[in-house]
Amino acid sequence: MKPARSFASDNNAGVHPEVLKAINAVNQGHTVGYGDDPYTQSVVLKFKKHFGSDIVVFFVFNGTAANCLSLKALTNSYHAVICAESAHIYTDECGAPEKFTGCKLIPIVPQNGKLTVASVANAYHGVDDPHHVQPRVISITQATEVGTLYQPAEIKALARFAHDRGMFLHVDGARIANAAASLGQTLSKATRDLGVDVLSFGGTKNGALGAEAVIFFNPKLGHDFLYLRKQGMQLASKMRFISAQFDALLTGDLWLKNAQQSNRMARLLQKKLSQIPQVRIVHKVEANGVFAKIPRKAIAKLQKRYFFYVWNQEQSVVRWMCSFDTTEQDVNQFAKLVAETV
Numbered sequence: 547m548k549p550a551r552s553f554a555s556d557n558n559a560g561v562h563p564e565v566l567k568a569i570n571a572v573n574q575g576h577t578v579g580y581g582d583d584p585y586t587q588s589v590v591l592k593f594k595k596h597f598g599s600d601i602v603v604f605f606v607f608n609g610t611a612a613n614c615l616s617l618k619a620l621t622n623s624y625h626a627v628i629c630a631e632s633a634h635i636y637t638d639e640c641g642a643p644e645k646f647t648g649c650k651l652i653p654i655v656p657q658n659g660k661l662t663v664a665s666v667a668n669a670y671h672g673v674d675d676p677h678h679v680q681p682r683v684i685s686i687t688q689a690t691e692v693g694t695l696y697q698p699a700e701i702k703a704l705a706r707f708a709h710d711r712g713m714f715l716h717v718d719g720a721r722i723a724n725a726a727a728s729l730g731q732t733l734s735k736a737t738r739d740l741g742v743d744v745l746s747f748g749g750t751k752n753g754a755l756g757a758e759a760v761i762f763f764n765p766k767l768g769h770d771f772l773y774l775r776k777q778g779m780q781l782a783s784k785m786r787f788i789s790a791q792f793d794a795l796l797t798g799d800l801w802l803k804n805a806q807q808s809n810r811m812a813r814l815l816q817k818k819l820s821q822i823p824q825v826r827i828v829h830k831v832e833a834n835g836v837f838a839k840i841p842r843k844a845i846a847k848l849q850k851r852y853f854f855y856v857w858n859q860e861q862s863v864v865r866w867m868c869s870f871d872t873t874e875q876d877v878n879q880f881a882k883l884v885a886e887t888v
């Protein structure tokens with residue numbers, strides 16, 4: 547029998563009980579729809595406590611929408627978005643960012659999952675040339691798609707590069723909680739204070755049922771977002787149930803506890819796996835993901851017991867993710883099986 551919890555993805559986990567409780571708590575009587583309800587208004591205040599009173603924040607259903615709508619708010623169709631070749635917006639959103647914005651995405655080969663100022667500078671060209679798309683946004687992912695982290699100085703440098711050229715810095719923060727927890731930062735220190743302009747703030751991988759937010763640190767940039775969100779079919783009529791999820795995550799630092807737990811379990815998994823000579827960890831484990839090169843023939847055998855994704859078929863690299871509900875016992879059991887199988 548397959549175990550109850552696997553290492554396939556942090557969105558394979560269930561919903562944190564506190565989130566379910568919060569959803570249930572707002573399931574009382576009738577209230578106004580589309581976000582004009584008191585629950586949503588009070589959660590917006592919580593976001594403002596974390597990020598500053600001048601932010602504007604909007605809730606959406608999923609991360610792809612948070613990214614696409616963020617980019618849409620920052621661009622016209624003749625603009626370009628510079629991102630890592632491994633970015634979710636480039637590889638995993640079925641072309642939705644291109645379709646929705648009309649923009650060209652310029653992919654860069656990342657180093658350890660990250661863009662650098664030098665690599666972005668290399669892609670920054672064609673400015674004022676009517677034959678060329680105009681670079682407008684740098685989009686980075688924190689934590690990265692390979693479980694590494696941008697250090698604060700690296701984000702600051704990318705923000706400076708962008709702002710010096712009239713561009714914006716967008717962060718896909720599907721796992722921003724993991725990044726902030728790992729780096730010991732507040733949510734604001736991890737984003738706004740480094741010069742980020744717009745953040746896709748992830749709730750779902752952090753224990754929500756399905757809730758993401760788009761946060762504009764410069765309210766002017768979010769001016770038209772009300773309309774973009776509706777056109778993007780992301781305006782929830784029963785908004786209170788999305789708001790309630792964020793209420794739970796932002797109460798008593800549940801966001802932090804959940805992120806710390808998944809990060810801790812990834813470090814434990816790394817520790818256990820590093821004792822197995824046939825397993826090589828290929829990226830620094832800085833958040834909640836472990837990327838490992840394992841013998842090719844072991845993959846299918848392991849997948850019979852645990853579902854997970856092969857990250858790079860050619861290189862025989864697999865991705866193992868930990869979640870807020872991953873336990874030490876889960877890790878020990880899985881590491882034991884890996885040791886026996888490879």
Ligand SMILES: Cc1ncc(COP(=O)(O)O)c(C=O)c1O
Pocket residue numbers: 557608609610611634687690691718720721750
């Ligand atoms: C880096 C990153 N961004 C965004 C998302 C959100 O995607 P979805 O539209 O599935 O919620 C994911 C989910 O896998 C992700 O890993």
